[in-house]
Amino acid sequence: MFRSEQLNADLIKFMKTNKIKTRREGSVLVLVLWALGLLSVFALYLGLGARSKIDFLSRMETRSKTSQIAEAGVKQAVAAIGNIDKKKLYLCLNDICSTDNQLFSGVLFEDGVVRIGAEYQANDYANGQSDEENIMYGIFDEQSKLNINTAERKELLALLVESAKIESDIADQIASSIIDWRDADSLSLAKGAEDNYYHGLKNSYECKDYQFESIEELRYVKGMDYNIFKKIQPYITVYGSGLVNINTAARNVLKALGLSDRLTDKILIYRCGQDEIAANGDDAAFENISSVVAKLSQTEAVSASEVAQLSNLTASGRMTVCSSTFLIQSQANLKNKQDVCRIKCFFEKNQDENFKKAGFILGWRQDYLKPGLDDQVEGDYGIE
Helix, strand or coil: CCHHHHHHHHHHHHHCCCCHHHHHHHHHHHHHHHHHCCCCHHHHHHHHHHHHHCCCCCCHHHHHHHHHHHHHHHHHHHHHHHHCCCCCCCCCHHHCEEEECCCCCCCEECEEEEEEEEEEEHHHCCCCCCCCCCEEEECEEEHHHCCCCCHHHHCCCHHHHHHHHCHHHHHHHHHHHHHHCCCCCCCCCCCCCCCCHCCCCCCCCCCCCCCCHHHHHHCCCCCCCCCHHHHHHEEECCCCCCCEEEECCCCHHHHHHCCHHHHHHHHHHHHHHHCCCCCCCCCCCCCCHHHHHHCCCCCCCCCHHHHHHHHHHHHCHHHHECCCCEEEEEEECCCCCCCCEEEEEEECCCCCCCCCCCCCEEEEEEECCCCCCCCHHHHCCCCC
16 A cells, blocks of 8 residues: 555656656747747848848949940040031031931940930921931030020020920910029019019028029929920020020920021921931031021022011021030940930030140039939929
């Protein structure tokens, strides 16, 4: 009896000891699993961090290479500007650009390709063409555009109506506000805007009362929104003397200067030459302002009212036949990569024959673009 009780006691003690041991082993297993889980999360975190750093370094390397290629394109265009004959007293489209130019239409480098040029509306430079966008390769004449620092209100109004396709009253508000933005006084035009208007905006600021330093400043002007800006952007500038080159100006610019549709057509027909295509070998040019009527008369009759339009424009000192300020737009991408580096370089050509440098950089803007993404800056600042 005593021995049986002793065996039962030993059995109970053994079972309690094993139960405690099992619990300890289970606790250790749980701790090990937690440790392994934490280590896995930490390793994943380190891996993601390393991957992000690798991706970042790869993007930086891509940007550095595309930037170098785009800059090489700018240098090539500057060299082409330097080769323009300084003794030539006029400049036309085929002196600086072309719709099929092997020098600028896709220059291959070791790691990528650069294109120098920009999109344009075919109807801007030739009659009977569609409104679809095309590429014109080469250097763009900034004096083919309307200078928003010197343009008159009626010229700005006409350009807005013609290019942005907006109502005349809205165009008048924007044109008047452009004048108010750049003039030195604080007196508002009837449909313009000065400090009182801009102080009332949610994100208020002051009217500049000084000249525009870039066309992007227009985004701050009363009434200007992104869509309007994009439509007039190809036709405006802040560089140059304000004189417009009749040999290179687009249709909308010529009409903004007060020329009729018919007279504008005649100018474009003459400039295109016999093949009726702009920016190629047989382009014709006006060699001086006084010869415009005589040259046009070689292709079509010029009416008395058209002669008067040209005479008034000449007398106002708004036209020229030569240019010295240019836009170089160089876009580069690496082979098998779609990311683009775009440089816009505004360049002043040196007219001194004894000066070795081709000219001077007036402005420089460098952007990195993703395919399919617009380079729109969000927000329409001058809108209530």
